[in-house]
Amino acid sequence: MKKYAFGVDIGGTTVKIGLFDREGAILDKWEIPTNKENHAEKVLPDIASSLISKLAEKEIAREDIEGIGVGSPGSITADGYLRSAVNIGWEELDLTGELTRLTGFPTKASNDANVAAFGEMWMGAGKGCDNILMVTLGTGVGGGVIVNGEILSGATGSGGEIGHIHVEDNENEPCNCKNCGCLEQYGSATGIARLARKRLAKDNEKSSLRDIEPDKLSAKDVFDALKAGDKLAREVGEQFADYLGKGLGIIASVTDPERIVIGGGVSRAGEIIIELVEPKYRKYAYPPCGKAQVVLATLGNDAGIYGAAGLILRKTK
Amino acid sequence: MKKYAFGVDIGGTTVKIGLFDREGAILDKWEIPTNKENHAEKVLPDIASSLISKLAEKEIAREDIEGIGVGSPGSITADGYLRSAVNIGWEELDLTGELTRLTGFPTKASNDANVAAFGEMWMGAGKGCDNILMVTLGTGVGGGVIVNGEILSGATGSGGEIGHIHVEDNENEPCNCKNCGCLEQYGSATGIARLARKRLAKDNEKSSLRDIEPDKLSAKDVFDALKAGDKLAREVGEQFADYLGKGLGIIASVTDPERIVIGGGVSRAGEIIIELVEPKYRKYAYPPCGKAQVVLATLGNDAGIYGAAGLILRKTK
Numbered sequence: 001m002k003k004y005a006f007g008v009d010i011g012g013t014t015v016k017i018g019l020f021d022r023e024g025a026i027l028d029k030w031e032i033p034t035n036k037e038n039h040a041e042k043v044l045p046d047i048a049s050s051l052i053s054k055l056a057e058k059e060i061a062r063e064d065i066e067g068i069g070v071g072s073p074g075s076i077t078a079d080g081y082l083r084s085a086v087n088i089g090w091e092e093l094d095l096t097g098e099l100t101r102l103t104g105f106p107t108k109a110s111n112d113a114n115v116a117a118f119g120e121m122w123m124g125a126g127k128g129c130d131n132i133l134m135v136t137l138g139t140g141v142g143g144g145v146i147v148n149g150e151i152l153s154g155a156t157g158s159g160g161e162i163g164h165i166h167v168e169d170n171e172n173e174p175c176n177c178k179n180c181g182c183l184e185q186y187g188s189a190t191g192i193a194r195l196a197r198k199r200l201a202k203d204n205e206k207s208s209l210r211d212i213e214p215d216k217l218s219a220k221d222v223f224d225a226l227k228a229g230d231k232l233a234r235e236v237g238e239q240f241a242d243y244l245g246k247g248l249g250i251i252a253s254v255t256d257p258e259r260i261v262i263g264g265g266v267s268r269a270g271e272i273i274i275e276l277v278e279p280k281y282r283k284y285a286y287p288p289c290g291k292a293q294v295v296l297a298t299l300g301n302d303a304g305i306y307g308a309a310g311l312i313l314r315k316t317k
Numbered sequence: 318m319k320k321y322a323f324g325v326d327i328g329g330t331t332v333k334i335g336l337f338d339r340e341g342a343i344l345d346k347w348e349i350p351t352n353k354e355n356h357a358e359k360v361l362p363d364i365a366s367s368l369i370s371k372l373a374e375k376e377i378a379r380e381d382i383e384g385i386g387v388g389s390p391g392s393i394t395a396d397g398y399l400r401s402a403v404n405i406g407w408e409e410l411d412l413t414g415e416l417t418r419l420t421g422f423p424t425k426a427s428n429d430a431n432v433a434a435f436g437e438m439w440m441g442a443g444k445g446c447d448n449i450l451m452v453t454l455g456t457g458v459g460g461g462v463i464v465n466g467e468i469l470s471g472a473t474g475s476g477g478e479i480g481h482i483h484v485e486d487n488e489n490e491p492c493n494c495k496n497c498g499c500l501e502q503y504g505s506a507t508g509i510a511r512l513a514r515k516r517l518a519k520d521n522e523k524s525s526l527r528d529i530e531p532d533k534l535s536a537k538d539v540f541d542a543l544k545a546g547d548k549l550a551r552e553v554g555e556q557f558a559d560y561l562g563k564g565l566g567i568i569a570s571v572t573d574p575e576r577i578v579i580g581g582g583v584s585r586a587g588e589i590i591i592e593l594v595e596p597k598y599r600k601y602a603y604p605p606c607g608k609a610q611v612v613l614a615t616l617g618n619d620a621g622i623y624g625a626a627g628l629i630l631r632k633t634k
Binding site (some may be wrong): 016035075078129130131145147149150152154155156157158159160162163164165166169178179182187246249251253254255256257258283284286287288289290291 | 608
């Protein structure tokens with residue numbers, strides 16, 4: 001194993017990059033803009049020149065670089081081929097091959113949510129476990145499944161899409177994916193706000209959430225009110241937890257994780273998320289698969305660069 | 318790779334054994350009884366002596382055996398350690414280590430349902446695919462997930478338990494696992510008969526199923542009547558398919574299989590199962606994960622010995 005590796009996390013606005021030593025310590029991190037013009041044709045060349053400049057700046061020899069790990073939006077198969085990344089503008093791109101041609105370094109890549117899960121397993125809340133289930137509660141619900149220390153990418157690179165499992169039969173509004181009743185419709189920040197608006201509209205029960213304009217109501221408002229003792233907000237929190245616990249219970253019954261990691265903006269509400277969700281997960285899971293620890297993610301926005309570097313640096317058994 | 322391998326499928330009443338050549342052709346197969354006395358202490362020695370006798374009978378040299386693959390009921394981790402197999406009477410058993418000590422051959426083992434899925438991927442309906450989802454519809458609902466050519470065993474060896482995912486919120490009767498609303502309660506042979514009895518009790522609609530005593534009504538009766546044009550039986554079939562399709566759709570959204578294989582006694586009803594279930598799976602799956610082929614298993618009761626031998630013989634990429 002050589003001395004260093006790069007972890008690259010490609011996002012819709014910026015590309016986050018980290019320089020790691022072989023033990024997984026982060027030596028430097030920085031960002032460059034994601035130039036999406038002309039089908040984002042500049043993104044990989046921009047990344048390549050940023051990496052090469054960093055080597056010059058740090059006076060690191062090319063021979064000391066083990067490789068580049070990349071997380072990117074879209075469907076990426078286990079061999080690092082990108083089939084499609086609508087948000088960036090890419091389609092049918094040999095992402096790893098191209099970055100290797102541009103830099104000379106071996107490259108591995110996977111979907112960004114899966115890579116974040118890999119990062120949490122390697123250096124975050126899943127450290128020490130080979131089997132984890134991670135769910136990221138942001139604007140949407142993303143996730144990743146790590147099986148025996150490897151990312152579950154699936155046949156088309158769409159593995160780990162926890163946000164789009166069906167958890168509610170009685171739903172008429174469609175999800176972004178066009179199905180009805182996806183976990184994302186109840187477990188995301190927008191989903192929680194929607195649950196709250198629906199609950200508020202149901203009757204006139206007193207709640208501090210009524211002081212907020214309905215279309216400005218956020219998941220954070222719900223959890224703040226819940227923590228302050230608001231009964232209606234707790235009801236909404238319990239409803240969210242029932243959906244998320246059901247989804248986690250179902251997936252855990254098939255993937256049998258050692259630890260379940262909850263991350264993303266919604267998880268900033270803190271331990272209350274675990275208190276609410278854990279009993280529901282245990283209720284819904286097949287009993288032998290219902291004993292995983294449920295914990296909050298610890299790497300925050302750096303999970304992506306950690307996971308990307310981990311694709312190169314993590315020793316397999 | 319040496320010339321031969323054994324595939325061993327341990328069941329509650331008999332142990333099925335196959336002798337395979339390195340290409341996966343089955344050269345001989347036979348059965349021995351499962352002696353469950355004294356915590357089934359004789360089962361592994363009985364298997365070992367049966368294998369050794371077979372070598373003598375066939376005049377095969379020990380040096381020509383690559384190893385032994387085993388499928389067994391219970392929770393077996395990826396390294397072949399059996400944590401518990403209630404049906405056999407085993408607990409905390411170093412199954413692979415013990416068989417190696419008794420025979421001198423390298424041994425690999427996994428849960429029987431997972432091994433059957435592996436067999437269908439290697440030599441059956443999943444041939445050519447590295448990512449499959451198999452569901453076995455028998456007295457219960459079993460299953461297995463193969464990811465990138467490997468069995469998904471999970472942290473405790475309980476991976477792939479498709480039968481116990483939650484698919485119905487409005488269920489009061491408990492499943493064998495004590496939860497309520499498991500796929501097994503609607504997708505198994507007993508589950509289908511139960512759906513039929515419930516439907517018959519609902520009103521007086523004419524149906525040939527009324528000629529059968531309710532407690533003798535079987536899943537086969539339902540599919541026979543459905544094929545003969547019975548409207549009520551079709552309704553029951555659609556209901557079964559909706560549950561199974563929902564379960565498969567949910568799991569496929571996370572594991573992203575290339576092919577979904579349906580096996581077990583219920584699948585003997587034939588192509589009607591695919592016709593009923595496939596559209597429901599496509600309806601419930603996250604669209605990028607909703608394009609897998611849905612096919613009937615082809616190895617029947619031999620899936621277990623094939624899969625077990627495959628643990629030893631299948632070349633990984």
